[in-house]
Amino acid sequence: MRERWAEVERAARLEVMSKSKSSGKPSTHRSTSKGGANKAPLPPDPESLLGYAKLLKLRSLAESTQADYLRYVRRIATRHGGDPAGLDEAQVREHLLHLKEAHGYSPSAMRTAVSALSGYYNQHLGRDWKLFDLVSSPSAKTLPMVLTREEVARLFSVVRTPRFLTIFRFIYACGLRIGEAVQLEVGDLRIKGRVRIRLAKGQKDREVPVPPAILQELREYWKTHRHPKFIFPGVGRGWRDGVSSPAALAATSEPMGVGSIQTCMRLAVAAARLPKGTVVHTLRHSYATHMLEEGVSIRLISAYLGHARIETTLVYLHLTVVNEASARDAIARILPPRPALASSVQVTHLLPPTSK
DSSP states (O other), rough: HHHHHHHHHHHHGGGGSSSTTTOOOOOGGGGGGSGGGSOOOOOOOOOHHHHHHHHHHOOOOHHHHHHHHHHHHHHHHHHTSOOOOGOHHHHHHHHHHHOOOOOOOOHHHHHHHHHHHHHHIIIIIIOOOOOOHHHHOOOOOOOOOOOOOHHHHHHHHHOHHHHHHHHHHHHHHOOHHHHHHTTTGGGOOSSSEEEESSOOOOOOOOEEEEHHHHHHHHHHHHHTTOOOSSSSSSOGGGGTTOOOOOOHHHHHOOOOOOOHHHHHHHHHHHHHHHHOOOOOHHHHHHHHHHHHHOOOHHHHHHHHHHHHSSSHHHHGGGGGHHHHHHHHHHHHHHHOOOOOOOTTTTGGGGSOOOOO
16 A cells, blocks of 8 residues: 555656646746656747637637647647648548547547637638538447445545545535646635635636535645645645655645646545546536435536536436435325226226227
């Protein structure tokens, strides 16, 4: 077990060695240039791609979405060895087919690729290609993974590092996405009984109820480093010594990286013997399902989760054991008692006449 948690610590210390997934900004640590990710310099972007990057900023897309779109356009540029603005519709169609068949892109990845290339060619370059309307990549309708309450407690019991335990409990208690949790700021805890989630999916703020116990845990963890901005700062520059000192945590400019949190979850899932496929986002699904089981309105849960459409939240109705039991009990209560049946001779007069 010690070896497993040592791996978690090593992953956490590597947060500063690569680009932060939570902030989208590159690490400022001087050791980054020594890593394998920067061995071969990338060719400069063509003018058409620089213009597309400006368009994406004007559309106010999330930084991660902008980065994904630019990466997909760079991919087709690299494959064809030049400015992708010179490609025709048939070449782009062939490229999409290549991504799907040769690389086995998932439906979600294919939809992102289509959106990226459609924005580049149709919106930015002014093409009027019908190709992007014809590509269809529907996802399978699967139910999300949900842990039982006992499994959630078992997960927490095996996590030994305070920052990981605190953020796992926070994510579950408020039904958050991992990117929302790591961005939590000191000022977000100043609303009584609630926590403010800033610039979540769709660039929307929302407020979520937070249990007093979790609020206390967040404050106690913050006191261990007293970062002026983040509740969960990155490990800072103390990773070389194997320990992130409070001073190093307080001085870092980035929040905790999501990679180390995901690594900790993977090891905790194995240690707690949880179902295969359990990830950090499973805590969010479990929150929604358990709230429904406690009788909380689905409209409230939808608002707490930050769903734009309540139909997205309705999937949790299929996962609620208590709701199924309540439905069976309700049907049993409203069902009239079965009448005693008389003999067939006595009820023949109730049957419709037979045709001759």
